[in-house]
Amino acid sequence: MSTENKGVSIVSEKTCQAVVGRPEAFTAVENVFAAMAKNSAYNFPVVREAIGHADALYGFKSGFDRDGMVLGVKAGGYWPGNAQQGITNHQSTVILFDPDTGKIKSLVGGNYLTAVRTAASSAVSIAHLARKDSKVLGMVGAGHQSTFQLRAAVEQRDFEKVVAWNFHPDMLPNLEKVCVELGLPFEAVSREELGAQADVIITITSAFESLMQKDWIKPGTHIACMGTDTKGKQEVDADLLAAATVFTDEVAQSISLGEAQHAIESGLIQISDITPIGEVINGTHQGRTSEDEITLFDGTGVGLQDLAVASAAADLAEAQGKANFIDL
Incomplete structure (x- = not known):
């Protein structure tokens, strides 16, 4: 639906939740990864x-996504004291512009979309890289984003069990509640036991030290590292990246502020060892090559993901009559 005569569309957080679910987010993120590659x-x-x-x-x-004709900016950040006020620590808004004219098109709430696009990113990696017979999902981290990750992941394989670890064990019920809802057995385990059991592992923490060691990971595991997005952060042993086939959303971010930064700095891997996951999506890289291969996705989080899901939200909201419009 054209916004030319209606002005700028406003898509609230509530509306984003109403129109963008996991399938819409998955498709938007998968498509933009393919375009990036x-x-x-x-x-x-x-x-x-x-x-x-x-x-x-x-x-x-x-x-800017030329394939999707999406141009915009996500503005926001992290306010650590927000939780004490009953609001999420991550706050953001997406502004979309018309690529042909530069005119503003939409203002879209970014908080829910940030969570759902991050979960979609790891889900895309599982869909394209995890073994088809993966049965146990391991979750490292139990904060706000973890439940989004869990819900998106379990739709990609026929998981029969979820095992989880968190630095603060009192937060693990966040994941257990989702598992009860989904009818999946849940078990709180040590990190070593998690590595021994899990066929797919998602790390979604704010750690600045290795939480998972190479020797704990069994052959054939797929790992999605989703928490490292800043210089100095780290979730897994750098040796693990050397032992794995490494994929990422964007190589430049992976080596500078993603999980690969430590393995690169220590010389354990080279830039040429990291493959954009879009190449797997496009069929220009074969992805997993054996049942014993360890694959690792370094999900650093890129602006194009936010723009892709925000554009989907704006289009769906306008088409369903759920967007508001203002003149600027």
Whole structure:
């Protein structure tokens, strides 16, 4: 639906939740990863700064997808004290522009979409890289994003069990409740036991040290590292990346602020060892080559993911008559 005569569409957080589910997010993220690998979509340099107030980090992620004709910017960041006020620590808004004219098209709430697009990213990696016979899903982390990750992951394989570990065990019921709802057995385990059991592992933490060691991971495992998005953060042993076939959303971010930063810095892997997952989606890389191969997806989170799901939200909201419009 054209917004030319209606002005700028406003798509609220509530509306985003109503119109964008896991299937819509999965398709949007998969398509934009494919476009990135073809160099028809690209991210602009990220701006991320500590603002010197409320311990907050604030920044901008932006880019242009020529295939999807999506241009925009996500503005927001992390306010660690928000949880005490009953609101999410991550706050963001997406602004979409008309690529032909530069005119603003839409203002879209970004909080829910950030969670659902991050979950879609790991789900895409599982769909394309995990063994087809994967039966046990391992979750490292039990915070706000973990339940989104869990729900998206279990739709990709016929998992029969979920095992989980979290630094604060009192948060594990967040995951257990979802498993009860889905009818999946759930078990809280040590990290070593998680590695021994899991066929697919998702790490979704804010750790600055290795939580999973190479020797704990069994052959054939797929690991989606989703928490490392800042210089210094780390979720898995750098030796694990050396032992795995490594894929990512964007190589430049993977080596600078993603999980691969530590393996690169220590010389354990080279940039040429990291493959954009879009190449697997496009069929230009075969992906997993054996049942014993360990595959690892370094999900750093790129602006184009946010723009893709925000564009889907705006289109769906407008088509369903759920968007509001204003003149600017």
